[in-house]
Amino acid sequence: MRLSLIGAVAVLIAGVASTANAQVKVLTYDGDWGDALAAAISESPDLPVIVERYDGSLDAASSTASLVDAETDAANLMCDDGPAQPVDPALAQAFPRSLTPDVMHQCGVGYLVTSLVLATRSDGPDSWVAFFDAERFPGARALPRGARGTLEIALMADGVALADVYALLETPEGITRALDKLDALFTQTQIVFWDTPDDAVALLRADAVAAAALPSVHAAHIVQQDQQELDTSSAFQISFTGQIYRVQRLVVFPAATSDQETVRRVLTSVLSAKGQALLAKALLAGPVNPEAWDIMPASLAPLLPTALSHDITVTGLADNADFWADHGDDIEARFATWLDAHEQGTSPALP
Structure with a gap:
């Protein structure tokens, strides 16, 4: 029992x-x-x-x-x-x-539990797949300045099952696939890589980006503050499908x-x-x-990662701290080279 x-x-x-x-x-x-x-x-x-x-x-x-x-x-x-x-x-x-x-x-x-989630205006993309579709949902995108979180999102958007994300990222081919997905987004729109969550919040509030990958606590504060200021439903929304969560x-x-x-x-x-x-x-x-x-x-259920309606055990991806401890340095170095090439306006050379 x-x-x-x-x-x-x-x-x-x-x-x-x-x-x-x-x-x-x-x-x-x-x-x-x-x-x-x-x-x-x-x-x-x-x-x-x-x-x-x-x-x-x-x-x-x-x-x-x-x-x-x-x-x-x-x-x-x-x-x-x-x-x-x-x-x-x-x-x-x-x-x-x-x-x-x-x-x-x-x-x-x-x-x-906290997580990395998709935050956007109420008429913006509501999934990581839609996040990568800038033709259907125009506007710049905001992602963390680093491989962790960003590469998982790219693979989920490319149709990789949650259970397979880290096994794929453990291979050079998996990293290439994630970077290729980001390259495809670059061809459609601007990607802004943020250094702190507050930077991402400012971009979203200023309409400088149409959607952002954002820590759930910060995303919840945006929605909650917006509701209080407008005394009505918020102009922002959060999608918890594919959230990358930590305990x-x-x-x-x-x-x-x-x-x-x-x-x-x-x-x-x-x-x-x-x-x-x-x-x-x-x-x-x-x-x-x-x-x-x-x-x-x-009213808190739409804002928090573990609301029963979000079904975190099925639709969430547990951030794999052991994976990043073992492989993070090499993957982050490769991501930094790729990102530097993009920010310098050149095409990255992928192995």
Whole structure:
């Protein structure tokens, strides 16, 4: 019999007997993100928890922390090369299948989802295939200045099945196919490669581009702010089909064994429907507990990656951090050469 979400968390930390009332340290980021996580933890009263801030790097992660807030790449490094504590992988089977995939990690628990999505005006392209059709949907396009994300989008637009994207990108032929797809878009319209999400937001708001690949949090803010300013439906829309998603994790460190009961309560609070709803509304990121949708405004569903209507397990592509750790340097170098040739106004020489 499968355990509930909270039931699975309850058995996450096992082994050494807990020491009651010891203070547990949780590391998270500065700013709104860390504030929201601290608020979710505080929903459970009388927790002996210290919430401290760090810059997200492995070097800054304190060995005295029990739980460390980390995005996928940093979480993997903490697990593979750092002090993170392995979690029994069999626990992943205890989570209901309706949950977002990859909630359980070998060294921690996922608690929010963000993604790279298609953002456009309401009359713009609504899929990556349409994003590459500038004849039907005129106007410039905005993409991240880098291979990661951009090449996956190109392959999805070229008809590659989600399950085959990274296997294909592992080959020189797959990279060539993605760059050829981008070349075809270049022949139709201008491609603007952005350095920061704020750059992409500015381009979209100024109508300098007709469509942009944009982090979901930034895309959601555009729509939400537009709705508030216009007091009506937004002029912008988000397509989550083919979203490239990442799971934000609370990584378990060895200090968690000093008070397993408090650590369990922290995770329970963050993963509860109430905690998840608080986080989702504050950060416009996707909750991993589907019960959160029962107490969240229906207006948030079109904005967040894990809304049930988006069916992320079927239509989303999990960003493969291990793939990019193994192959990223070579692929990014090849992409940079190709991009430099385009920005210099010459045709790239592809092997």
